[in-house]
Each structure stands twice: as C-alpha cells, then as structure tokens.
Amino acid sequence: MGRVGARAESPVTLLREYTPAVRGLLDGDRLDVRGRYVHLDAVALDDPVPDVPPLLIGARGPRSVRLAGEVADGLLLDAVATPESVRTARNAVDAARSGAGIEGAAEVVVFVETTPEDARAAVDRFAAAGADAVVLLAPEDDPDPEPLIAALTRHVLHEGRGWLP
Incomplete structure (x- = not known):
C-alpha cells in the first residue's frame, strides 16, 4: 500500500473499522458508520449474500x-x-x-x-x-x-x- 501512497497510518484501526462493516454488509444490514477510515451513509448491498462465507x-x-x-x-x-x-x-x-x-x-x-x-x-x-x-x-x-x-x-x-x- 505504501508503494501507491495508500498506506494507512494505523492499519489495525483500519481493520477494526473495515471488518465489522464488511460483515454487516454481507449480513444484509444497512450501515451508518463514521470512523477514522470507514465512512458509510445508509449503505447496504442491493443483493445480500445468501450464504455468508467466513x-x-x-x-x-x-x-x-x-x-x-x-x-x-x-x-x-x-x-x-x-x-x-x-x-x-x-x-x-x-x-x-x-x-x-x-x-x-x-x-x-x-x-x-x-x-x-x-x-x-x-x-x-x-x-x-x-x-x-x-x-x-x-x-x-x-x-x-x-x-x-x-x-x-x-x-x-x-x-x-x-x-x-
């Protein structure tokens, strides 16, 4: 990520925000998230995944x-x-x-x-x-x-x- 100028200042914080957001989207939730890295306003998947993988x-x-x-x-x-x-x-x-x-x-x-x-x-x-x-x-x-x-x-x-x- 650093090679393309996209290195996160805090990779662990990015993962801590990103992972629950991905899980929520896969579970079919509509999300409002205001984090350091993840910003979502009433975002949901149009076609939620029927069988959510691990x-x-x-x-x-x-x-x-x-x-x-x-x-x-x-x-x-x-x-x-x-x-x-x-x-x-x-x-x-x-x-x-x-x-x-x-x-x-x-x-x-x-x-x-x-x-x-x-x-x-x-x-x-x-x-x-x-x-x-x-x-x-x-x-x-x-x-x-x-x-x-x-x-x-x-x-x-x-x-x-x-x-x-």
Whole structure:
C-alpha cells in the first residue's frame, strides 16, 4: 500500500473499522458508520449474500492476529509462516476470541510453499501446529503447479487420504 501512497497510518484501526462493516454488509444490514477510515451513509448491498462465507483477516503481527480473533471468523497466514508461528497465532487468535466473548475457535488458514516431495509432510506439520486448512503453493523458484498437483493426486488416489490439495 505504501508503494501507491495508500498506506494507512494505523492499519489495525483500519481493520477494526473495515471488518465489522464488511460483515454487516454481507449480513444484509444497512450501515451508518463514521470512523477514522470507514465512512458509510445508509449503505447496504442491493443483493445480500445468501450464504455468508467466513470472514478471515490476513495478518502477521501480534496486534492484527489478536484483532482477527476479536472481529473476524479467523485468520489467513501467508507463506512466510512456520509451524511455530502458526501455533503462536492459533493461541493468540483463540484467546482474543474468548476475551471478546466469542464462542468457538477461529478458523486458521495458512499458505505454504512446498515441493511435491514434502507436500504431505508440510500439511501434517502445519495441521499439527493448529492450521485448519493448508493451501499448498509451488516453490517460487519453480512455480509450475503441475508437479505438486500430480504428487498430491497420486497420494490421494493411492492412499485414499481424506485431505485434498
């Protein structure tokens, strides 16, 4: 955002205002919002979403991870995540939900760059660390997804595992 001159002075404040506004619009509410970043006057969607999907926040830092637990359904972690950072984020986001009086665990989705040979082990490592879903990405230095897809397809067909690429 900084490269295009649109960096928010307070990204956490922006998320704190933006997320409930998006949720309200998706839920079919007509909103009047006067925040630091979000300004809405009697705004509603013409065609509300019939089945509202989970609202996840992409976050890295501890404040935005906690915020995801307070105002969203969960958290998206990018490909720089490690199993330890997923474990830490899982604990923080769930504690924030609990502290905000929200029942149930947050959904944690992590993007993982991996090779075809390590795909299954990567899923297992990140799931054990607390990820609910692991999105596998081909390595940056070899971005062709076909070998990864082929390896996952062989594994699923051969072993009949209950996980999908």
